[in-house]
Amino acid sequence: MMDVSLRGAFRFWQRNLLLFRRIFLTALPENFLEPVLYLVALGVGLGSYLREVDGIPYVAFVATGLAASAAMYGATFECTYNAYVQFAYDRAYEAIITTPLSAEDLAVGEVLWGATRSVIYGSAFLAVAALFGAVQSLWALLLPAVFFVAGLVFSALGLAFTALTPSIDLFTYYFSLWITPQFMFSGIFFPLEALPRWVQQAAWFAPLYHAVRATRAFAFGDPADAWGSLLWLTLAALVLLSVPAVLLRRRLVQ
Amino acid sequence: MSMIVVEAQNLVKRFGTVRAVDDISFEVRAGECFGFLGPNGAGKTTTMKMIYCAVRPTDGVLRVFSLDVQRHPRRIKQQIGVVHQATTLDEALTVRENLLVYGRYYGLSWAEAARRAEQLLDFVELAGRAHERIPRLSGGMQRRLMIARALISEPRLLILDEPTTGLDPQARHAVWERLRQLKRAGITQILTTHYMEEAEQLCDRVAIVDGGRIVAEGPPRELVERYAGREVVEVQLAPDGPAAAVVERLRPLAEAHEVTGDRVLLHTRDGERVVHQMRSLDLPIEGVTLRRATLEDVFLRLTGRRLRE
Numbered sequence: 001m002m003d004v005s006l007r008g009a010f011r012f013w014q015r016n017l018l019l020f021r022r023i024f025l026t027a028l029p030e031n032f033l034e035p036v037l038y039l040v041a042l043g044v045g046l047g048s049y050l051r052e053v054d055g056i057p058y059v060a061f062v063a064t065g066l067a068a069s070a071a072m073y074g075a076t077f078e079c080t081y082n083a084y085v086q087f088a089y090d091r092a093y094e095a096i097i098t099t100p101l102s103a104e105d106l107a108v109g110e111v112l113w114g115a116t117r118s119v120i121y122g123s124a125f126l127a128v129a130a131l132f133g134a135v136q137s138l139w140a141l142l143l144p145a146v147f148f149v150a151g152l153v154f155s156a157l158g159l160a161f162t163a164l165t166p167s168i169d170l171f172t173y174y175f176s177l178w179i180t181p182q183f184m185f186s187g188i189f190f191p192l193e194a195l196p197r198w199v200q201q202a203a204w205f206a207p208l209y210h211a212v213r214a215t216r217a218f219a220f221g222d223p224a225d226a227w228g229s230l231l232w233l234t235l236a237a238l239v240l241l242s243v244p245a246v247l248l249r250r251r252l253v254q
Numbered sequence: 255m256s257m258i259v260v261e262a263q264n265l266v267k268r269f270g271t272v273r274a275v276d277d278i279s280f281e282v283r284a285g286e287c288f289g290f291l292g293p294n295g296a297g298k299t300t301t302m303k304m305i306y307c308a309v310r311p312t313d314g315v316l317r318v319f320s321l322d323v324q325r326h327p328r329r330i331k332q333q334i335g336v337v338h339q340a341t342t343l344d345e346a347l348t349v350r351e352n353l354l355v356y357g358r359y360y361g362l363s364w365a366e367a368a369r370r371a372e373q374l375l376d377f378v379e380l381a382g383r384a385h386e387r388i389p390r391l392s393g394g395m396q397r398r399l400m401i402a403r404a405l406i407s408e409p410r411l412l413i414l415d416e417p418t419t420g421l422d423p424q425a426r427h428a429v430w431e432r433l434r435q436l437k438r439a440g441i442t443q444i445l446t447t448h449y450m451e452e453a454e455q456l457c458d459r460v461a462i463v464d465g466g467r468i469v470a471e472g473p474p475r476e477l478v479e480r481y482a483g484r485e486v487v488e489v490q491l492a493p494d495g496p497a498a499a500v501v502e503r504l505r506p507l508a509e510a511h512e513v514t515g516d517r518v519l520l521h522t523r524d525g526e527r528v529v530h531q532m533r534s535l536d537l538p539i540e541g542v543t544l545r546r547a548t549l550e551d552v553f554l555r556l557t558g559r560r561l562r563e
Contacts, residue, residue, distance in 0.1 A: 003327075005328075007361075011359055012359075014355075014358060015344070015355045015358070018347065018351060018355060019344065019347060022346040022347065023346055090342065091338070095336075095338060095342035096359065098306045098307075098308060098331060098336040099356065099359035099407075100328045100331045100332045100359060100361070101359050102327070102328065252308070253308055253310060254269065254309050
């Protein structure tokens, strides 16, 4: 039985925003500076050999992909390590469910907050990417919405894993087997046409593939290429949202 | 309004095959302080968690403010405040922010939460620390802040799980003083504790739990009289003496006795008389202490001296 109050979820979201203002500087490197390093090393470095991909300057090609990955990492770190520490070490969740908030409110609030972090990191990175010519259309104004929807998907998956994992050590599997492969094979650094057909088919199931596609399409002003992926992400978000809520209730209320 | 705040009938909680709470019934009345005492693993915390709806009963009836815990957790939780055994404060936030955020969970506006936070920080004497981060507070201050946080919603029932475990004597007395003030203000309290002195200081009634069951219940003084007599004569046996024979001769002197290692405890209404009679027997003993019986004597008699891990 689900017991969700959006008001409760919003209040938990507000609490996370307040916490974030305190920890902003320590969270900056992993979520923001790393993609900037990739952009400089690959986009600018490799880009001086490899000038164009699909008719787009290579540095701009990589920058748009990395913006989507910044959104993925923002949500994923929040809903895995951050959420787990609060749950298992600080025992903050245990305390919060003694207030009128339910375990489901907490899950939904956490997922919304993870998606908010996607918007923050994705947009901040996009601003940097714009300096490298990655933003060429007003359609790019829709990108925060893309980051948000993609963030919902990554948050829901990350929090579901957090609710199931018996130990913080297992997150390395989540990253090595799920997050990093998406980072490598979602078309951020090269078009997937370069790889065997089955890899392209498999990529269709990866949320990051769709986030990258939609980001690139809006940034370069080809919205027709974006809608399908945006729809994919939206449906995935709707389907997945209840999963961490159910799992977290099971973990918190015995 | 009902005078019964918590009502449990044949309450059971099973975790797998383990019966953590095994068919207990009790009532907590409005305005009283009710204590659960028991060794580790006795079922105290599980019982508390069922009251604040973090553990669902397997069987039996549990009503808080006449509301069923399975059906109305939100309405119940709106009216109670919980002080956990572990510190569960948001460490990245300041003292004041911890209170504000909690106030929001209970539906208070920011302005109302701020007003109450100010009063509560005065109450727990942390006003000067309002803008400090949690790690800078001592253990006693953190516990007082936990109490303030639990009061932000102006609850009718306060639940405290080992409220003074790990505190030094000064900090413990400071917490006791606050809890007595809250009781005078009419707030019902339920607490668990390992400290018998704490239970005697604070509780109107206590339930001694062991193995998931309530083995005795009543006002602390009454339990002491019923199970431990009024006074205890502690007899230290001589190391190489004939222990069994001595115990045999001591036994008729008191209403009840207990042997623990090289000591014999004699429970009696009149300790002076027992000590006097003992002198005239001229037994090989090392020392005699006469003291008032305490809840600890009751506790140890009822739950045994075996160590619980």
